[in-house]
Amino acid sequence: MANIIIAPGKYIQGQGELDRIGAHIRPLGQRAFVLIGRSGYERMGERLEAGFRAGGCEVHFECFDGECSRTEIERMKAAMARLEADVVVGVGGGKVLDTAKALAYYGGKPVAVVPTSASTDAPCSSLSVLYHDDGVFDRYLQLPSNPNIVLVDTDVVSKAPVRLLVSGMGDALSTWFEARAAADARAVSNAGGQATNAALVLARACYDTLLADGLKAKLAVERRVCTRAVENIIEANIYLSGLGFESGGLAAAHAIHNGLTVAPETRGMYHGEKVAFGTLAQLVLQNAPMDQIEEVLGFCNSVGLPTTLAGLGLADADMETIRAVAEAACVPGGCIYNMPMEITADKVCAAILTADALGRQYK
Incomplete structure (x- = not known):
């Protein structure tokens, strides 16, 4: 059996990188569908929008309902199809990022993940952990590739709880x-x-x-x-x-x-x-x-x-x-x-x- 190692296409870590998000994402697509939690949007929505537009990207924000479940993925798929987005961006914690990766897979789009904390190792993986709507573990969804980009702004992450x-x-x-x-x-x-x-x-x-x-x-x-x-x-x-x-x-x-x-x-x-x-x-x-x-x-x-x-x-x-x-x-x-x-x-x-x-x- 072969020995195999896999990794995201690009890993970017540094202070203030959120302000350059559009420049990083634009090679993947110009119409970004951004999956983000409600509190995250309240804290960072304006900064993210400015960062996308500075890099020449259109952006639509969709708030995450709280569970990486098949129900939530289907809801996001319908919203993304209506908007004709060409790149998925997940901003938040592990479940937001796993949902973004699964959504990109089912929608046939590239994906960038932007963790706002260093709470799990989910961002870099070609895996989404699915749960039932009640929070009980469902299954691992093995994806065909790792995220195209993992973008970590250490100023943001260091200020998380x-x-x-x-x-x-x-x-x-x-x-x-x-x-x-x-x-x-x-x-x-x-x-x-x-x-x-x-x-x-x-x-x-x-x-x-x-x-x-x-x-x-x-x-x-x-x-x-x-x-x-x-x-x-x-x-x-x-x-x-x-x-x-x-x-x-x-x-x-x-x-x-x-x-x-x-x-x-x-x-x-x-x-x-x-x-x-x-x-x-x-x-x-x-x-x-x-x-x-x-x-x-x-x-x-x-x-x-x-x-x-x-x-x-x-x-x-x-x-x-x-x-x-x-x-x-x-x-x-x-x-x-x-x-x-x-x-x-x-x-x-x-x-x-x-x-x-x-x-x-x-x-």
Whole structure:
């Protein structure tokens, strides 16, 4: 089987790049259909419109309804067709961007994504995570290509709530461990082949950057400033993690995240917060060395990522709930089977409970 690595057509990161959005987008099309959340439009609508027009682009804004679901994608498709737009632009968080990517795919248009936080590694990927209208995980939509452009204005991202940056660190935290597990299992990655050495190097660089700069970046963003550490963490959360997970592979950490979505108590938690706990549970599942587990626990506690079920809103969860989470993590064909070992719901349930015990003891 071939080794394959994939990436967005262009990754742009810097201060003030939102003001140059039209110049960046115009090579893709002149009539932009911009998918954006209502609060994002209130904060940035005028600035975005000025940036598009300065680059010679017409622009139409459509407000996102809040869930990356098939219902929302169909609504956007109808609106885009009426306007005869020739390029899709997603501006916002992970679900907005995933919806924009799916919309561009179904509409046969190029797509640019503009994350307003570094809360997930979704921007760079050729993947959209679909949910049902009630927020329960539906399925992964594998797209034929990565976004044409990923545009990151670090001034905007560094002023987003610090919890979003920390959540992105939780998502990025899993990248190295999942890619390494998938490589050990010789699993097929989202790129359609086995991991290249380059993908594994990027995944490891992502983890090393988190350990080196994660706490410094959190403290800076709490003060609404953008330092070199913040720039490094933004790149790790979005680019290194995005390429590392997609061309390296997903495994138990993301599968356990998917399982956690069936518990209503976790609905208020961000994607990366659940993935961080899933990473800890994956290490337990692998019986990783204690010094590795302690390093992950120490990092999570330093930046404020959850390491216990209580931290996810499941302090009072009974065994029936934990069992349901484990079974949902083990759906046939899921990424948990990229682990280099036999997987059963019983083993995943035990790993979740042991991870919770380790988290409580380490605190």
